[in-house]
Amino acid sequence: MADGRSIGTLAPAERSAARGRGLAIGQLMTADPELIEVRPDERLKTERLEAYLRDHLDGAEGPFDYAQFGGGHANLTYLLRFGDSEFVLRRPPLGPVVASAHDMSREHRVLSVLWQDFDLAPRCYLLCTDHDVVGADFMVMERRHGFVIRKDLPDELQGDPALAQRIGEMVIDCLARFHQADPAVVGLEAMGRPEGFAQRQLDGWTKRWHAAKDHEVPAMDRLAAWLADQLPEAQAATFVHNDYKLDNMLVAHDDPAKAVAILDWDMCTRGDPLMDLGYLLTYWPEAGDPLTWRDSCPAPLWRDGFPTRAEAVQRYAERSSLDVGQVNWYHAWGTFKIAVVIQQIYIRWLRGQTQDERFALMGERVQDLIEKGCAIAGVSAGD
Secondary structure: OOOOOOHHHOOHHHHHHHHHOOOOHHHHHHHOOOEEOOOHHHOOOHHHHHHHHHHHOOOOOOOEEEEEEOOOOOOEEEEEEEOOEEEEEEEOOOOOOOOOOOOHHHHHHHHOOHHHOOOOOOOEEEEEOOHHHHOOOEEEEEOOOOEOOOOOOOHHHOOOHHHHHHHHHHHHHHHHHHHOOOHHHHOOOOOOOOOOHHHHHHHHHHHHHHHHOOOOOHHHHHHHHHHHHOOOOOOOOEEEOOOOOHHHEEEOOOOOOOEEEEOOOOOOEEEOOHHHHHHHHHOOOOOOOOHHHHHHOOOHHHOOOOOOHHHHHHHHHHHHOOOOOOHHHHHHHHHHHHHHHHHHHHHHHHOOOOOOHHHOOHHHHHHHHHHHHHHHHOOOOOO
């Protein structure tokens, strides 16, 4: 910078202006803590990719460079730069993946139109299914600027209960507003099969568990049996995100209680909206929860000021007009599903299909989640 400051010390408005002046990708990485050097085994085939994008993507002009977004444990996400223009590329993780997960075609179908009726959905510009380009399907979408609140609040946001309350309420309000989006407005009224949605979800994730487990876990079998026996009847058919949680949101630099975007739409469909609420509750720890609950699905919502789970459920009920009397089932369901998700990631590491060392301890998280789900459901977690 002309005045000797690094871009990382700039205020948000100055940061945005600096980006607009065409800073190099390395300088942008300094400015944006979400960006990292590309992991060695997750590099893109840049020669083929650059040529493809210049032929197919409006705005792909000027010098090309890219970096990786370091967060998340499943789909791989990258920042693309063409001159001063920025885009985001998403592709599935390395190794074999479940056909119905990491679905770039589904994500593109949703995000190419949903932005017209729900402004927190980033717009998708391009889908490529030619695996010669990067080795998998991928999509390219708009870049939105914000930051992700992950395991804990940044130091500068801690100690402000009023802000914590506003952030928690924002998370619930955005979910209720998303569930009020009209699929017919964006031409997605035929998407998915809402009838029997919960049953198919339970059946599908149970099969995924058996395909991904590395040993027998009787407690998981008991939890699945309880979920099947207590299956609720859906009250409504709405859009369902299927991975809605605080760390799948971008929030504004100048007001973290303001959402900039909701991320990770590859499992979006239509179905029972309370499935999203139950999943979110699993990522909503409280101060009195066991530490294993907090650590298995880390999020800072246990800190002073955030609404409790009961308060979050009540706020959602008020804004959605849905009956939340069976929310316990949805909470247990969310924990079951996340245990399977983590096991699918862990088994890829066990099989050597990814070298990301963050995955090495995920087996412990799976066990903690199974015990948590059993406690919510009131079934034995013992073997």
